[in-house]
Amino acid sequence: MALITVITPCYNQAFFLPDALRSLQEQTFQNWECIVVNDGSTDDTERVALEWSEKDSRIKYFSKQNGGLSSTRNFGLRKASGKYIQFLDADDALHEKKFQSAISLLENDDALDLVITDFVESEEKLENTYSSWCKLSDKKISYESILLEWDSQFSIPIHCALFRSTILQGLGFNEKLKAKEDWLLWLEIFKRNAQCSLIAKPYANYRHHAQAMTRNHDHMYENVYEAYKYVAENEKLGPLIYPFFHKVNAYWMKHLTKHMRDDRYRLRNEIAGSIKKVKKIFRSLVLK
CATH class of the missing domain: 3.90.550.10 (Spore Coat Polysaccharide Biosynthesis Protein SpsA; Chain A)
Incomplete structure (x- = not known):
């Protein structure tokens, strides 16, 4: 068996x-x-x-x-x-x-x-x-x-x-x-x-429970950026590169909007910074 x-x-x-x-x-x-x-x-x-x-x-x-x-x-x-x-x-x-x-x-x-x-x-x-x-x-x-x-x-x-x-x-x-x-x-x-x-x-x-890692926004956003960066730099995306970066940008814009009225300014700034870094990575890959 x-x-x-x-x-x-x-x-x-x-x-x-x-x-x-x-x-x-x-x-x-x-x-x-x-x-x-x-x-x-x-x-x-x-x-x-x-x-x-x-x-x-x-x-x-x-x-x-x-x-x-x-x-x-x-x-x-x-x-x-x-x-x-x-x-x-x-x-x-x-x-x-x-x-x-x-x-x-x-x-x-x-x-x-x-x-x-x-x-x-x-x-x-x-x-x-x-x-x-x-x-x-x-x-x-x-x-x-x-x-x-x-x-x-x-x-x-x-x-x-x-x-x-x-x-x-x-x-x-x-x-x-x-x-x-x-x-x-x-x-x-x-x-x-x-x-x-x-x-x-x-x-x-x-x-779902209070101790779950997914409840920690700071933890999640930092690692989501790293995961997207890893995929962008290591996967051979070919024609999928454009829809992939559209997906990535949509993710960050969704969460930036979600936190627009949040008192945690640092979190908003972190997401905005991630959007800028993603665009920079995208430009470097497209120009290769």
Whole structure:
């Protein structure tokens, strides 16, 4: 029976970790291992993870110095031994049928590289769910759509996917970024012409809470700029360069407008500065 390796990074989320692990134990497909990686937490992450690993040998605990989400996921990838890879952050959860539904497709079609399901969103209590802002099963997911439509038309929480391990071989998360690192990985995956199947069932739960990195505007804007800069300078965009910079400019203008009446002048100035820097990068690339 095929093995699924679940990679669960955890930084100061001991409170949420049991929900993630419980959602694994409730899977109808039971042949999985979970690699819990403690990224230098200062809370009870180690105690909680060890309690669960002592009760369930499929849960394997590792600890490392703090290095950020990308380095923690990459650490887990290096430890993985499964035919399939599932990412599951400590504050998220999966529906009990996620593994079974995805495995049945992957095991019956060797050409498939990954299966993506729809998702729901929730606040701190997982049971208080609501519809996601986008329906992935309605999208045509490709390199171009991920490049140009990400965050405006859709985004794919990483735990929506079950990956065949071979499609991730030689890939990893960009450790220089603290946000949008998943977007860059999705680009790399679909640059390989990944074959994907979509399941129109919300089998992943994306949780919002006060500690989430996406709630930190300063953190997000700084890393969004770095991610856009990385793509502009490293991807061979060709004719996509113009629609890409239109997308980038639209993003910054949207958020600049959003903060026009914000008291945080520094944040507005930072966004305005990002717009100027993006235009400078665009001009330099067009003139090459």
